[in-house]
């Protein structure tokens with residue numbers, strides 16, 4: 020049997036607001052196989068972003084476990100979680116999360132630099148820069164390397180974010196409504212790019228979307244309902 024690249028087991032998450040505890044996830048089970056594209060659907064407020072944050076180790080569950088390649092990630096320090104996240108997953112968000120003061124190239128470089136010591140970075144600088152240029156070229160932005168986010172269109176910004184996610188060669192990309200802020204023609208181009216990356220690089224995806232057409236093109240669709248995943 021193939022080991023899932025990413026798995027949630029009985030995942031619970033509650034938020035505490037004053038004295039009240041608000042349960043959002045109530046035992047989510049989900050397995051993502053290597054190279055699989057999974058669409059995650061659900062009503063607004065169902066807990067899709069919450070689940071993605073837990074899967075990406077940005078937040079910790081109140082119960083249950085997240086596994087990377089079969090290994091539990093429970094009980095790790097924040098630093099160990101960050102290292103693991105960096106090696107294993109990439110993120111693409113609805114609102115890009117680019118740094119406004121930096122150029123497209125610098126934004127893509129940043130993800131890699133953050134997890135290198137200064138010496139390591141200086142040693143690899145040329146090679147890392149070339150890798151960033153290659154990735155920006157592959158997402159169609161060879162002519163936009165020195166543009167800042169404000170000088171890019173929405174679709175171009177999302178392509179920068181996708182190139183940034185690819186810098187660490189992740190096994191899985193977690194995408195939270197990656198086309199939610201784009202018009203339908205631009206969205207189509209970004210989705211095509213994600214499918215192309217999946218096919219060429221074998222990277223698995225979990226894509227949160229409200230768009231049934233996008234969901235239908237994924238290998239599998241799961242829905243969050245009443246705090247659980249239903250197929």
Ligand SMILES: Nc1ncnc2c1ncn2[C@@H]1O[C@H](COP(=O)(O)OP(=O)(O)OP(=O)(O)O)[C@@H](O)[C@H]1O
Pocket residue numbers: 034035036041043061062063064065066067068069070
């Ligand atoms: N930090 C927080 N503190 C308290 N409650 C939170 C927090 N984050 C999310 N919630 C609550 O958890 C529930 C799920 O939120 P989440 O953002 O995961 O939903 P979603 O499915 O991504 O919705 P949408 O489709 O609108 O993006 C919501 O009711 C929200 O109010």
Ligand SMILES: [Mg+2]
Pocket residue numbers: 067068069195
């Ligand atoms: Mg959300």
